[in-house]
Structure formats: structure tokens, C-alpha cells
Amino acid sequence: MRVKTRKLTLGIDIDNVIAKTDQKIREIIRNTYGIDLSQRDITVYNYHKCGITRQQERDVLNVFHKKECENVELVRGAKKSLSILGESHKVIIVTSRDLSSRKATERWLRTKGIRYDSLIFENRKHKTGIKFHYFIEDRWKHALKLAKAGTKVLLFNYPWNLNRPKHPNIRRVNNWKEILMLLSGI
Numbered sequence: 001m002r003v004k005t006r007k008l009t010l011g012i013d014i015d016n017v018i019a020k021t022d023q024k025i026r027e028i029i030r031n032t033y034g035i036d037l038s039q040r041d042i043t044v045y046n047y048h049k050c051g052i053t054r055q056q057e058r059d060v061l062n063v064f065h066k067k068e069c070e071n072v073e074l075v076r077g078a079k080k081s082l083s084i085l086g087e088s089h090k091v092i093i094v095t096s097r098d099l100s101s102r103k104a105t106e107r108w109l110r111t112k113g114i115r116y117d118s119l120i121f122e123n124r125k126h127k128t129g130i131k132f133h134y135f136i137e138d139r140w141k142h143a144l145k146l147a148k149a150g151t152k153v154l155l156f157n158y159p160w161n162l163n164r165p166k167h168p169n170i171r172r173v174n175n176w177k178e179i180l181m182l183l184s185g186i
């Protein structure tokens with residue numbers, strides 16, 4: 001009898017999980033407004049609460065989604081880890097990026113050689129209807145909603161998600177090496 005094995009599904013965020021987005025956003029802010037923010041300054045993932053105005057944030061994100069999202073560096077270990085995890089998991093990338101960045105985002109993922117099965121643009125990450133085995137995220141608001149909906153979340157530690165309450169479905173990680181160990185025992 002043939003036994004059908006079903007792959008476990010992983011939900012993966014892009015910004016600050018696969019892509020070093022905060023670094024690029026702060027670079028755009030520095031080059032445009034001469035405001036030099038360090039990653040430690042970003043204690044909430046809303047740049048208008050961390051040293052720039054709402055309008056400046058809108059303009060910066062516009063530049064990011066239109067152009068600069070193609071010039072972001074990879075988070076260390078992301079490419080290799082997704083390549084390994086993709087052998088035994090279905091990898092679904094779920095991003096809250098503006099839909100206008102879809103083509104650029106797809107090009108970037110292809111150029112960087114990221115292995116994945118599908119790409120979803122959805123701000124309500126807990127509303128995709130997909131049963132994720134684990135979801136890898138860095139934003140607290142997404143992590144908490146996913147966790148409350150019953151999804152296990154691996155939350156990348158960053159200054160913008162520290163000092164938040166604990167949740168039984170949220171486990172904190174520092175890098176992709178830890179994620180690989182947790183998910184594949186490597």
C-alpha cells in the first residue's frame with residue numbers, strides 16, 4: 001500500500017525574516033532626511049514613532065515598495081535554511097508588503113535564490129485559511145494574532161518586539177540556525 005506523506009506547511013514572513021528590511025529602511029531615511037537611526041532606536045515597528053513623521057514614513061515606504069525592496073540584503077542563513085526546510089515542508093511566504101511591490105518582490109526572491117512554494121500578499125496573516133505548522137515572523141502584532149488563532153509562531157527577536165507579554169504559542173528565536181534546529185533537528 002502506498003502511504004501518502006503530507007508535507008508540513010511553514011508560513012514565512014519576508015521583511016526582517018528573509019530580507020534585512022529594517023537596515024534598508026533606515027538607510028533610505030538617512031539618505032533622504034539625514035536622520036541617523038540605529039536598530040536599537042526602532043522599539044516599535046512604526047518608524048513614525050521612532051524619529052520620523054508619518055508623512056516621511058509614508059514616503060520612505062513608497063520608495064521601498066516601488067524600488068528599494070529589490071536592493072535588500074538577505075538575513076544570514078535564510079537562503080540555506082529555506083532550501084533545507086523546503087525538502088520536508090511546504091513553504092508559503094506571507095507578506096504584508098504593498099501589493100504594488102509584487103513583481104519586484106518576486107524578482108528579488110528569484111534573484112536571491114529563495115526556495116518557496118507560494119507567495120501571498122496579506123496583511124491579516126491569521127486570515128489566510130491555511131493551517132500552518134509553524135509561522136516565522138518578526139512583528140508582534142502579526143505574531144500575536146496568529147498565536148491567538150492557534151498557530152505556533154517562531155518570533156525573531158528584534159528591538160521592535162522585545163518587552164511584550166509571553167504567549168504559549170510564541171517561541172522566540174535569534175537566528176535561522178535556531179529555527180533549523182527546532183524544525184528539522186539539524
Ligand SMILES: [Mg+2]
Nearest residue numbers: 013015016138
Ligand atoms: Mg517582517
